Amino acid sequence: MIRQITDTIASVDAVSLLDVDPGASTNRTVVTLVGNPDAAVEAAFRAIKKAAELIDMRKHKGAHPRMGATDVCPFIPVSNVSWEEAIACANRLGKRIGDELKIPVYLYEKAAKDKARSNLSVIRAGEYEGFFEKIKQAEWKPDFGPAVFNEKSGGTVIGVRDFLVAYNVNLNTKSVRRATSVAFDVREQGRVKTEDGTAWGKPALDANGEPVRIPGALKHVKAIGWFVKEYGIAQVSMNLTNIEETPLHVAFDACVEAAAKRGMRVTGSEIVGMVPKKCLVDAGRYFLRKQRWSEGLSIQTKR
Template identity: 35%
Template sequence: CVEMAKKLGERIGTELQIPVYLYEEAATRPERRDLAYIRKGQYEALKAELGEKPEREPDFGPAHMHHSAGATVVGARMPLVAFNINLGTSDISIAKRIAKLIRARDGGYMFVKAMGVNLDERHIAQVSINMINFRKTSLYRVFETVKMEAERYGVPVVGSEIIGLVPMDALIDVAEYYLRIENFDRAQILESRLTVE
């Protein structure tokens, strides 16, 4: 996937004349592994700094924004799991404290990005989580930590949600943990036995 990302990035930069930044596993610089680093300051800052600051030079393409397409990123990474945990409180400060505790940049779990948000229409707070690598940090581990921390504040977890697609293995890991099925083998999963012809 890394080679494919690099080839695609080079093609976009050369053929379409769009500045391309490689990120995650395809990154050419350690700081560019994190998409947030590349996006820092958003469009306006990138436009002003492109061609002026060496750290903002793209991996491929011109050192100026494309007139209609701007700039883009191309990367190779594990599937991201967008996972939100809803708290039985409208106190956003609790969600923010829990998010800070679990996210990697503040010393929490590796491969976890999180923030606390308000769901005004539901009158609850939410810990909004991006699981960057569910194989290295599991959903159930993060869920249990959020639940335990919420309980310290006297707040229940009232639900959770997956946003978008999720790899089946991420959910099987959760089922294995919570159901504690004895002698379970993933070959027992019906879908693993079906073939498409």
């Protein structure tokens, strides 16, 4: 099935398929392609159309939050493309998906028409199962496509954003609850404060009746805890949305520290999809310095 989808991408001239990263527990595949704006839009449409033909969301289960056969499709201007051009690509693709495939489409991040819906996690809240009712609300009318949930294909989120790093840190536990505690410690959103200070206590509310939050250690980080069946361990699954402000190695060290405070150890980590080379070089230099080893890198490698 994955090959059938990626073959549609490869069939488009001026597009290169860079990476295909499937995950069994998440039941989700991250595909990375690069091309000029017109070619990228065409390749994305063909892939989304094929996914809609092959994937039945009524039968889909997975550890990762999701709302459709093609859950999310971001455009990232890499070089010689402006933000405005990328936003135009997102709108062209969204309209075509809505018109031709009859799939509800929401725009997010820099492409968002409604700033209250710019955050992917806000759009995806309730996931596939909850969208049958959510889409009936006036504030959740799609940007493109019918205001009726597509039972087979679900909905799709399309947007424009900067580079994002999907990064999972392994813990020496199988407990999702304990992994989630570490995720709450490190993610920017943190956790909801409770009146008695316990995880299961009554939420503390502010003057407006909204839950009071205790922020986590890292800016520009989203995180959840989950169990990965094929590894037999729990992970802290993170999205790093600003790798200049919070780079890979800072996120790793924060998880090590938070896990240790809770009596756990970090046993490894994995990158999902692709990352800018600079992320890896910066991490390598950081850990070499931390271990008091010589960097031994050429000027070209450091770039």
